[in-house]
Amino acid sequence: RGTEDGANIGPLIDEKSRSAVHALVADAVSKGAKVLTGGAIPAGEGYFYPPTVLVDVPTNAEILKEEIFGPVAPVVTFKTEDEAVKIANSTEYGLIAYAFTQNLNRGLRLAEKLEVGMFGLNAGVISNPAAPFGGVKSSGLGREGGFEGIEEYLETVYVGIADPMND
Known part of the structure; x- marks a missing residue:
């Protein structure tokens, strides 16, 4: 079971x-x-x-x-970083990607280039209730969790207040 x-x-x-x-x-x-x-x-x-x-x-x-x-x-x-990115991005889905590297700059480049909603750098589990969860492309639209998740349920209202110094 x-x-x-x-x-x-x-x-x-x-x-x-x-x-x-x-x-x-x-x-x-x-x-x-x-x-x-x-x-x-x-x-x-x-x-x-x-x-x-x-x-x-x-x-x-x-x-x-x-x-x-x-x-x-x-x-x-793969032989090059660009080839790896091309392979990873060649799908219509983009929930999460992971990279394991000793080179922080490479990891940050990958985070920018990979078409995903979440990216794990040197970590196999990145779920966190305070972080937004969601994908891009056919893996979803919008986010759950984090500040971004609550925004889906809110309506922005602009309030203009007269300046009391100009009365």
């Missing part, structure tokens, strides 16, 4: 979601990606999908074009 002591991963929400994740993995493998771990629907009840790492993922794999929403890490190699 994913709630037992010692469990460190839970199930996906339903069979449709698990099948969609597996279809993306299968497509990548059919196009040349290699599975380092995971990659198969396990036997048993529930909608579990194992943590999966794919390497040598070709840029024409659907897994690089879609939002995965499952425990899959597709690894793509």
Whole structure:
């Protein structure tokens, strides 16, 4: 069930979601990606999908074009920073991107160039209730959380007050 002591991963929400994740993995493998771990629907009840790492993922794999929403890490190699940005931005989605680098300037450049609503630099989890959560492109419009999230529910009213010194 994913709630037992010692469990460190839970199930996906339903069979449709698990099948969609597996279809993306299968497509990548059919196009040349290699599975380092995971990659198969396990036997048993529930909608579990194992943590999966794919390497040598070709840029024409659907897994690089879609939002995965499952425990899959597709690894793509690149030669230049510009090539990495081009690959990352070649999808209609843009929820979040992560970069791990010792070079802070490179990380900040990537944060500016990547077409995403959120960016994690040297961190795998950046969720914070005080921060705005949301994506760009087909990953959403608007934000939840933070000051930006409350603005969706507010109406701005301009109030002009006469200057008492000019009466």
